Amino acid sequence: MASPVEISVAATGKKLTVPTGLFINNEFVPSVDSQEKIHCVNPATEETLCSVVADPTEPRTATFVGSRALNSVRMRAEWAGSELARRAAILARRSGSAKDIDVAVAAARKAFATTWGKNVTGLERSRLLNKLADLMERDAQQLAELESLNNGKPVKIARDFDIGDSVACLRYYAGFADKIVGQTIEVDNKTKVAFTRHDPIGVCGQIIPWNYPIQMWAWKVAPALACGCTIVMKPSEFTPLTALKLSELIVEAGFPPGVVNTIPSLGSVGGAALSSHMDVDKVAFTGSTVTGRKIMEAAAKSNIKKVSLELGGKSPQLIFESADLEEASKWAALGILYNTGQDCTAGSRVYVQESVYDAFLEKLVEKANALTIGHGFDEKSGGGPVVSKVQYDKIWSYIESGKQEGAKCILGGEKRSGKGYFVDPTIFTDVKPDMKIVKDEIFGPVLSVGRFKTEEEGIKLANDTSYGLGAGLHSNDASQCMRVSQALEAGTVWVNQYNLLYNNVPFGGKKQSGIGRELGSYALEEYTSVKAIHWNYGEKLDWPL
Ligand SMILES: NC(=O)C1=CN([C@@H]2O[C@H](COP(=O)(O)OP(=O)(O)OC[C@H]3O[C@@H](n4cnc5c(N)ncnc54)[C@H](O)[C@@H]3O)[C@@H](O)[C@H]2O)C=CC1
Ligand code: BAL
Secondary structure, three states, X not given: OOOOEEEEEOOOOEEEEEOOOEEEOOEEEOOOXXXXXXXXXXXXXXXXXXXXXXXXXXXXXXXXXXXXXXXXXXXXXXXXXXXXXXXXXXXXXXXXXXXXXXXXXXXXXHHHHHOOHHHOOHHHHHHHHHHHHHHHHHOHHHHHHHHHHHHOOOHHHHHHHHHHHHHHHHHHHHHHOXXXXXXXXXXXXXXXXXXXXXXXXXXXXXXXXXXXXXXXXXXXXXXXXXXXXXXXXXXXOOOOHHHHHHHHHHHHHOOOOOOEEEOOOOHHHHHHHHHOOOOOOEEEEEOOHHHHHHHHHHHHHOOOOEXXXXXXXXXXXXXXXXXXXXXXXHHHHHHHHHHHHOXXXXXXXXXXXXXXXXXXXXXHHHHHHHOOEOOOOOOOXXXXXXXXXXXXXXXXXXXXXXXXXXXXXXXXXXXXOOOOOOOOOEEEEOOOOOOHHHHOOOOOOEEEEEEEOOHHHHHHHHOOOOEEOEEEEEOOOHHHHHHHHHHOOOOEEEEOOOOOOOOOOOEOOEEOOEEOOEOOOHHHXXXXXXXXXXXXXXXXXXXXO
């Protein structure tokens, strides 16, 4: 058994207990072949919270350093050819056979064949999912505090939005569990019929990021369990704590052993092993486009498992002259500042029609200034620090590049002193389409504001990106709203609002923002395999042909 640890929470004077092992077959266990650890850091204080068992099969420290460094300096030329890059590449290649992933996949396979899959009724799956939702609701405050400690986001936001929506997500899919039905298809009125079964796809590898550790867990786990799949979950190495805590609730809710397994691991080890595993039937991923591409490649090179990818974005918002500028400025601020900009749909490019440019900008700066970025346990905080030193350095390198490339920084852009990975709202104007701050996903509170004259020009600027996740438009002209929402190349378009998602509305990307859909009834397609059964109840075969 791997022992739980206690984390002292200075702000409340209480302690939180967190399991630290790999969660396999409803038990927290050590790695089969290593004592290596993932160190979890509080981004508000830079202090280590605790360490959890990692999933290594190779010398871990070097891989960990390599992996982090690789992520942080991916775009930096000096990385290429360095000794660290060479070592990281070798170690990443070697990590494909992670033994703990093998053990977890075997547990998930066994559960799928015995206690779960087609061996459990939809009603029972629904009951267990509802029970899990109740437990999550009961523990919402504790989970929110843990999420805040590990990720940085404000406790109240984690509790009321991330966890509130996650509880609702579990209940939404609990409702579907006994309603997953196929079709009856008449192929011949007298002698033959066909029907379809929507079978659970099998063992699912689920690889989630650090920006919404609990919510991305719920988006993945809820539809998979509703459909009868079993799971090997790999949380981000930056934020594994709440996935481990939720694993305790899996046991308490009464799920059979092996239905949900949790392997805290490095992406280059556990994530790569899951994506290339020959006995994983599907991999669901949320994260960067760079990693999504690797996952698709690994799936193609192994067993052609089903893949769904929810990737990055560089989402635009268009502000037209008829818009309610007061409201539009609030939505634009929310779009870039929610979760301190660490959001796949962050509205990181705003384009304003020339006639209202100055008036809008003034309001936008006022709204951005009004948001307090602070400690997650401070009730006044509307946003927290960014998740890690890696992310902090990446964001600052973009802010510097914006300045160097000639954009005008009209808000923020100055580092704070003291501890914590805090980045204040930063707005650039006078931007050009080929600037890095306009093209790349920054994943921080950094906004580029440009201008356009005509609707056609606005649409062209908005669509000038390899991404296609979200887009927003603000206008009081209904015909324009309809025209522009159709023209915007994105999986989600918000009209006179931004960034609101609902469990019953599908979510996903176009272009290089991903494939597949999460949420809504569409997500069920990701976790089921359609079988057509042809039935002959009367035709005699006229033979030979
Ligand atoms: N679309 C989104 O929601 C997210 C986008 N990002 C973007 O990615 C950038 C870098 O952040 P990262 O943490 O490095 O994202 P990432 O895409 O590398 O990490 C996301 C998940 O993928 C795993 N992973 C990493 N390499 C893998 C591999 N080879 N095979 C399988 N799984 C792997 C990680 O362990 C983590 O669980 C961010 O600055 C942001 O721009 C990051 C997180 C979420
Ligand atoms: N806000 C949707 C999920 C994500 O950012 O990853």
